[in-house]
Amino acid sequence: xxxxxxxxxxxxxxxxxxxxxxxxxxxxxxxxxxxxxxxxxxxxxxxxxxxxxxxxxxxxxxxxxxxxxxxxxxxxxxxxxxxxxxxxxxxxxxxxxxxxxxxxxxxxxxxxxxxxxxxxxxxxxxxxxxxxxxxxxxxxxxxxxxxxxxxxxxxxxxxxxxxxxxxxxxxxxxxxxxxxxxxxxxxxxxxxxxxxxxxxxxxxxxxxxxxxxxxxxxxxxxxxxxxxxxxxxxxxxxxxxxxxxxxxxxxxxxxxxxxxxxxxxxxxxxxxxxxxxxxxxxxxxxxxxxxxxxxxxxxxxxxxxxxxxxxxxxxxxxxxxxxxxxxxxxxxxxxxxxxxxxxxxxxxxxxxxxxxxxxxxxxxxxxxxxxxxxxxxxxxxxxxxxxxxxxxxxxxxxxxxxxxxxxxxxxxxxxxxxxxxxxxxxxxxxxxx
Amino acid sequence: xxxxxxxxxxxxxxxxxxxxxxxxxxxxxxxxxxxxxxxxxxxxxxxxxxxxxxxxxxxxxxxxxxxxxxxxxxxxxxxxxxxxxxxxxxxxxxxxxxxxxxxxxxxxxxxxxxxxxxxxxxxxxxxxxxxxxxxxxxxxxxxxxxxxxxxxxxxxxxxxxxxxxxxxxxxxxxxxxxxxxxxxxxxxxxxxxxxxxxxxxxxxxxxxxxxxxxxxxxxxxxxxxxxxxxxxxxxxxxxxxxxxxxxxxxxxxxxxxxxxxxxxxxxxxxxxxxxxxxxxxxxxxxxxxxxxxxxxxxxxxxxxxxxxxxxxxxxxxxxxxxxxxxxxxxxxxxxxxxxxxxxxxxxxxxxxxxxxxxxxxxxxxxxxxxxxxxxxxxxxxxxxxxxxxxxxxxxxxxxxxxxxxxxxxxxxxxxxxxxxxxxxxxxxxxxxx
Numbered sequence: 001x002x003x004x005x006x007x008x009x010x011x012x013x014x015x016x017x018x019x020x021x022x023x024x025x026x027x028x029x030x031x032x033x034x035x036x037x038x039x040x041x042x043x044x045x046x047x048x049x050x051x052x053x054x055x056x057x058x059x060x061x062x063x064x065x066x067x068x069x070x071x072x073x074x075x076x077x078x079x080x081x082x083x084x085x086x087x088x089x090x091x092x093x094x095x096x097x098x099x100x101x102x103x104x105x106x107x108x109x110x111x112x113x114x115x116x117x118x119x120x121x122x123x124x125x126x127x128x129x130x131x132x133x134x135x136x137x138x139x140x141x142x143x144x145x146x147x148x149x150x151x152x153x154x155x156x157x158x159x160x161x162x163x164x165x166x167x168x169x170x171x172x173x174x175x176x177x178x179x180x181x182x183x184x185x186x187x188x189x190x191x192x193x194x195x196x197x198x199x200x201x202x203x204x205x206x207x208x209x210x211x212x213x214x215x216x217x218x219x220x221x222x223x224x225x226x227x228x229x230x231x232x233x234x235x236x237x238x239x240x241x242x243x244x245x246x247x248x249x250x251x252x253x254x255x256x257x258x259x260x261x262x263x264x265x266x267x268x269x270x271x272x273x274x275x276x277x278x279x280x281x282x283x284x285x286x287x288x289x290x291x292x293x294x295x296x297x298x299x300x301x302x303x304x305x306x307x308x309x310x311x312x313x314x315x316x317x318x319x320x321x322x323x324x325x326x327x328x329x330x331x332x333x334x335x336x337x338x339x340x341x342x343x344x345x346x347x348x349x350x351x352x353x354x355x356x357x358x359x360x361x362x363x364x365x366x367x368x369x370x371x372x373x374x375x376x377x378x379x380x381x382x383x384x385x386x387x388x389x390x391x392x393x394x395x396x397x398x399x400x401x402x403x404x405x406x407x408x409x410x411x412x413x414x415x416x417x418x419x420x421x422x423x424x425x426x427x428x429x430x431x432x433x
Numbered sequence: 434x435x436x437x438x439x440x441x442x443x444x445x446x447x448x449x450x451x452x453x454x455x456x457x458x459x460x461x462x463x464x465x466x467x468x469x470x471x472x473x474x475x476x477x478x479x480x481x482x483x484x485x486x487x488x489x490x491x492x493x494x495x496x497x498x499x500x501x502x503x504x505x506x507x508x509x510x511x512x513x514x515x516x517x518x519x520x521x522x523x524x525x526x527x528x529x530x531x532x533x534x535x536x537x538x539x540x541x542x543x544x545x546x547x548x549x550x551x552x553x554x555x556x557x558x559x560x561x562x563x564x565x566x567x568x569x570x571x572x573x574x575x576x577x578x579x580x581x582x583x584x585x586x587x588x589x590x591x592x593x594x595x596x597x598x599x600x601x602x603x604x605x606x607x608x609x610x611x612x613x614x615x616x617x618x619x620x621x622x623x624x625x626x627x628x629x630x631x632x633x634x635x636x637x638x639x640x641x642x643x644x645x646x647x648x649x650x651x652x653x654x655x656x657x658x659x660x661x662x663x664x665x666x667x668x669x670x671x672x673x674x675x676x677x678x679x680x681x682x683x684x685x686x687x688x689x690x691x692x693x694x695x696x697x698x699x700x701x702x703x704x705x706x707x708x709x710x711x712x713x714x715x716x717x718x719x720x721x722x723x724x725x726x727x728x729x730x731x732x733x734x735x736x737x738x739x740x741x742x743x744x745x746x747x748x749x750x751x752x753x754x755x756x757x758x759x760x761x762x763x764x765x766x767x768x769x770x771x772x773x774x775x776x777x778x779x780x781x782x783x784x785x786x787x788x789x790x791x792x793x794x795x796x797x798x799x800x801x802x803x804x805x806x807x808x809x810x811x812x813x814x815x816x817x818x819x820x821x822x823x824x825x826x827x828x829x830x831x832x833x834x835x836x837x838x839x840x841x842x843x844x845x846x847x848x849x850x851x852x853x854x855x856x857x858x859x860x861x862x863x864x865x866x
Contacts, residue, residue, distance in 0.1 A: 041575060042849040058831070060491035060847040067623040068844070077626070080579045080850070097583055131851050142474060146513045150530055190500040193510070394838045394846040398491070398831055405827045411501075413827040414493040416475040417513070418564050419852070 008033040008075065009103035009340065012093060014083050014272070016043050016066045018322045019304035020108035021391070022329030028073045030337060035100060037081040037093070042066055042131075045390050047322065048399070049128055050171060053137040053262075054178035055186070055412035061398040063131055064391040086274035088297060093272075104299050106332065107286065111267035111305035111320055114283065123430035124244040125261040128171065137262065138414075139421040141182070144259050145191055159257035161199040164247055166239050167265030168205030168212070170357040173222055175262055176203040177359035180229035185410040202232045202256065204249065206265075209235055211365070213319065214355055218365035221374040225359040239265075244427060259423075267320060269306040281308035281317060290347035291335050292328055303328040309348060318350055322389065327351065358382045361407060441466040441508065442536035442773065445526060447516050447705070449476050449499045451755045452737035453541035454824070455762030461506045463770060468533060470514040470526070475499055475564075478823050480755065481832070482561055483604060486570040486695075487611035488619070488845035494831040496564055497824040519707035521730060526705075537732050539765065540719065544700035544738035544753055547716065556863035557677040558694040561604065570695060571847075572854040574615070577692050578624055592690035594632040597680055599672050600698030601638030601645070603790040606655055608695055609636040610792035613662035618843040635665045635689065637682065639698075642668055644798070646752065647788055651798035654807040658792040672698075677860060692856075700753060702739040714741035714750060723780035724768050725761055736761040742781060751783055755822065760784065791815045794840060 008031045013020045016038040024034050045062040052059050070076040081095035092101045113127035126137045141163070148160040165176045179201045188196040203210065203226060209219040210226070210233060223233050240248045246257045268284035277296030279287040285308035287295045292307055294300045304325030308317040318324045328348055335345035356378065358364040364379035366372065383403060387396050406412060441464045446453045449471040457467050478495040485492050503509040514528035525534045546560035559570045574596070581593040598609045612634045621629040636643065636659060642652040643659070643666060656666050673681045679690045701717035710729030712720040718741035720728045725740055727733045737758030741750040751757040761781055768778035789811065791797040797812035799805065816836060820829050839845060 040850065041579070042851075058491040058493035059851055060493075060849060063849045063851065065623070065846070065848050068846075068848075071622050079582070080576075135851070143513075146474065149512070189504050190498070392846065394835065394842075394844070397834050397838065401830050401834055402827065405830065409827075411827070413498070413501075413825065415498050415501075416493060416496045417473065418475075418492055418496065418568070 010035065010101065011104045011106065011336070012037065012100055012102040013106045013108055014038075014093070015108035015110055015270075015304075016040070016069075016078075017046075017108055017110045017304060017325060019110075019325030019329035020106070021066075021069055022326050023106060023108065023303065023333050024070060024073075024076060026330055026333030027075065027336065029075070030333075031340060032075060032336060034073075034075055035077045035079065035102075036066065036070075037079050037083055037095060037100070038066060039080070039082050040066075040130075041078075041080050043069065043391055044131055045395075046129065047170075047386060048390070049131070049134040050175040050178055052131065052134040052414075053128055053175065054141070054182050055138060055415035056178065056406055057399060057402050058414050059131045059135055061395045061402070062390065064395055069391065083272050086272055086300075088274065088277070088300060091299070102299075104301065104336070107272065107294070107300065107302040107306055108304055108325070108329070109270040109272065109306055110325070111283075112270045113263060114266035114268040115263065116266065118241075120430075121239070121242050121261070121263065123426070124242050125166070125263040127263050128175070129267075135419065136421045139417045139419065140260055140423070141179075142415055142417050143421060143423075145187060145194070147259075148194055149191065155257055158198050158200070159245065160259045161194070162202070162256060162258040163200070163260045163262065164202045164204060164256060164258050165262045165264060166204045167263065168203055168207065168210030168233075168235070169264060170211065170355075171264040172203055172205070172262075173210055173226065173357050173359060175264060176201055176226055176231045176233075177229060177363070180226070180231050181360050182412055182415075184230065186412050186415065190415075200232065200256075201230065202234060204234045204237050204239055206238045207235065211357060214357070214365065215367045215372050217372050218355075218357075218367050218374065222357065222359055222365050225363045225365075229360055229363075244430070267305065269308075271306070275300070283308075285317060291345040292332050292348065301332060303332055311348070311350070314350065321355075323353055324350060356382045356385065443468065443534065444537045444539065444769070445470065445533055445535040446539045446541055447471075447526070448541035448543055448703075448737075449473070449502075449511075450479075450541055450543045450737060450758060452543075452758030452762035453539070454499075454502055455759050456539060456541065456736065456766050457503060457506075457509060459763055459766030460508065460769065462508070463766075464773060465508060465769060467506075467509045468535075469499065469503075469509070469511045470516055470528060470533070471499060471511075472513070472515050473499075473564075474511075474513050476502065476824055477564055478828075479562065480603075480819060481823070482564070482567040483608040483611055485564065485567040485847075486561055486608065487574070487615050488571060488848035489611065489839055490832060490835050491847050492564045492568055494828045494835070495823065497828055502824065516705050519705055519733075521707065521710070521733060524732070535732075537734065537769070540705065540727070540733065540735040540739055541737055541758070541762070542703040542705065542739055543758075544716075545703045546696060547699035547701040548696065549699065551674075553863075554672070554675050554694070554696065557675050557859070558599070558696040560696050561608070562700075568852065569854045572850045572852060573693055573856070574612075575848055575850050576854060576856075578620060578627070580692075581627055582624065588690055591631050591633070592678065593692045594627070595635070595689060595691040596633070596693045596695065597635045597637060597689060597691050598695045598697060599637045600696065601636055601640065601643030601666075601668070602697060603644065603788075604697040605636055605638070605695075606643055606659065606790050606792060608697060609634055609659055609664045609666075610662060610796070613659070613664050614793050614843075615845055615848075617663065619845050619848065623848075633665065633689075634663065635667060637667045637670050637672055639671045640668065644790060647790070647798065648800045648805050650805050651788075651790075651800050651807065655790065655792055655798050658796045658798075662793055662796075677863070700738065702741075704739070708733070716741075718750060724778040725765050725781060734765060736765055744781070744783070747783065754788075756786055757783060789815045789818065 115122040548555040
């Protein structure tokens with residue numbers, strides 16, 4: 001709780017995601033000197049990454065310049081920096097552009113793709129947690145089709161046209177659905193030389209149902225929607241290996257040849273080295289008190305996906321969704337002000353606004369506390385909510401325009417390979433490791 | 434004039450630019466079997482690349498999937514292919530994905546950046562002829578500012594904030610103007626820690642005026658506009674060297690320290706090896722007859738920027754602009770049909786619709802045959818014409834939305850560094866050569 005004379009306490013926020021942005025915004029004009037560090041100069045609206053990957057939206061419409069968010073916020077500074085190490089004993093962080101000291105440190109780094117230690121899968125499959133990763137996937141989908149045109153071997157041709165999404169959470173379900181629409185409305189016209197029936201889409205989930213944190217009603221309907229759109233949904237199925245050519249599952253008893261595996265099977269906390277006193281929960285999340293203070297420290301906080309907080313309503317921690325990050329960011333800002341006034345911080349109390357996922361045009365599922373609904377109205381709700389939370393007026397407008405055009409034309413206009421995905425170098429890197 | 438029995442003659446078009454697209458479209462439902470080859474799977478609307486580079490438009494809104502242009506055109510095929518060699522004696526082309534035979538070959542490869550043999554400048558400066566190049570420039574501009582924040586040395590700090598555009602043609606003028614707007618309306622807010630007055634923009638032109646092919650009126654007004662916006666316009670100035678740190682000009686007597694040189698000083702024909710009988714004109718263009726047949730061949734044609742055709746009105750060839758390519762593409766399609774019917778092809782007669790360039794908001798210059806005007810109405814005309822020729826309804830809509838938002842907010846919303854430009858590897862590559 002140290003603070004320099006005649007200076008506001010220095011708060012470093014690592015990460016410009018949902019939580020970091022809310023926290024910094026709420027500290028506007030308050031007695032704190034805020035520095036935000038992020039690897040990118042933009043905020044990523046992760047819930048729509050899958051639409052970038054499937055040619056429905058341009059990357060720039062779900063990315064928002066962080067400096068613009070905090071235009072005219074005088075107590076705010078920003079640096080594009082990769083934080084490599086935290087040194088809690090000296091209250092400083094080490095980054096690729098230098099060292100920064102803090103009085104309070106807030107870790108809002110979110111989560112990263114979890115391959116559960118399966119190095120082989122990590123090398124060969126496509127994650128989708130960042131804009132460049134979504135763009136790589138977009139390129140790969142189109143490149144595979146271009147390659148399939150040239151391929152004479154029937155097995156390899158089908159492998160190029162087979163897309164496997166692993167993980168039946170919202171991202172996996174939404175991606176599989178978007179791939180099915182790409183197949184049925186776009187690729188069928190773009191590649192008349194190929195038999196589109198050979199394009200296969202699989203969604204593989206280890207749990208007994210897709211969207212397992214949702215209601216049974218939503219899960220069932222989502223599976224129906226997907227199957228009607230032509231997606232092969234495999235539940236209670238665990239992937240064993242993927243070597244870049246074939247994926248095996250069910251204890252290696254079954255095999256599918258594929259040149260595209262999209263991995264959305266799990267996330268883990270995006271940890272930064274140096275927090276030796278911290279306690280880790282499942283999924284690499286940092287255990288915190290009920291006001292987001294990291295256990296073992298008195299001036300380091302964690303919010304959002306990275307934080308693991310046990311409460312009465314959430315004895316196993318909160319879900320890794322935007323709403324938790326947003327509410328924790330807002331709450332922590334208020335608690336900072338209380339702490340600075342030597343008041344007692346308030347415990348976090350998550351207000352669950354519900355869950356939703358979209359599968360395709362007119363097809364979505366929404367679980368609210370007292371109301372569950374699916375179909376067209378759910379789909380409208382999903383769009384409305386996503387537009388509402390998308391950062392920036394320009395982004396909202398461009399996204400809405402794209403959705404309107406896509407809806408009426410059945411098209412996906414951004415199917416351009418701006419930078420080729422280099423499969424060769426992926427293969428070489430995998431071999432080198 | 435060979436053609437296989439019971440088959441239409443095979444026409445290979447290399448390049449999906451303005452000319453290639455028009456030609457292929459006009460051959461729809463005609464007795465020709467068209468194959469288009471392009472390195473990219475999309476058409477690039479080059480006149481707006483500078484707005485991508487300066488954060489005003491997303492790359493996807495000026496790129497259009499080529500397969501979509503020719504949806505439902507049955508006599509059309511497309512391949513993403515890099516043509517490496519033409520073998521005229523065997524009527525075939527060799528590409529990175531295999532060989533293709535033709536009865537008629539049309540070269541519509543356009544032009545590429547001309548560094549006039551100055552290897553050093555080629556290594557260190559930023560060209561802007563493709564979407565990835567424009568995105569590299571966008572990243573570099575923003576990265577330089579992020580770096581300037583961290584730089585303690587005053588000279589190096591100013592070098593990071595100094596942008597030099599070489600070449601005062603439409604692209605150079607438009608880029609310099611867009612940089613000035615970025616400075617005055619965006620960067621000034623994004624980087625309050627930097628003194629924006631230290632950001633310097635130069636436009637260097639070797640001729641005695643910018644926009645030298647335009648009217649004196651347009652040139653003068655463009656220079657006025659630029660200078661009022663804070664651009665230093667140097668005419669009759671020839672760049673001698675650029676080593677990545679400083680640029681020298683006027684016989685090495687003058688020096689500016691800069692970490693960003695944008696090279697728009699010239700183009701040359703994008704030639705493919707193998708045409709040994711061809712005659713080259715200035716700027717690496719292929720000499721053609723007045724119906725675009727390449728001199729020295731009887732079944733190889735060239736259109737657009739690559740073609741050099743001397744006519745009464747254009748004794749030194751046609752300007753390298755979209756309109757020439759469009760009209761030559763259309764005309765060649767008609768001439769193909771004449772040739773296939775053993776009729777005489779018609780000579781090309783360019784209808785010059787005029788020239789225009791935009792400098793900034795409400796500031797453009799337009800030269801029509803009988804009417805020259807500048808300012809607000811010229812700017813509206815420029816926008817209208819560019820929207821008209823931009824390929825695709827979605828692209829037109831998204832571009833218009835961006836322009837409206839940019840106009841009223843004075844903002845440039847796509848200032849995101851999605852893929853960092855790697856200056857280090859540019860430097861290393863330069864040293865290796």
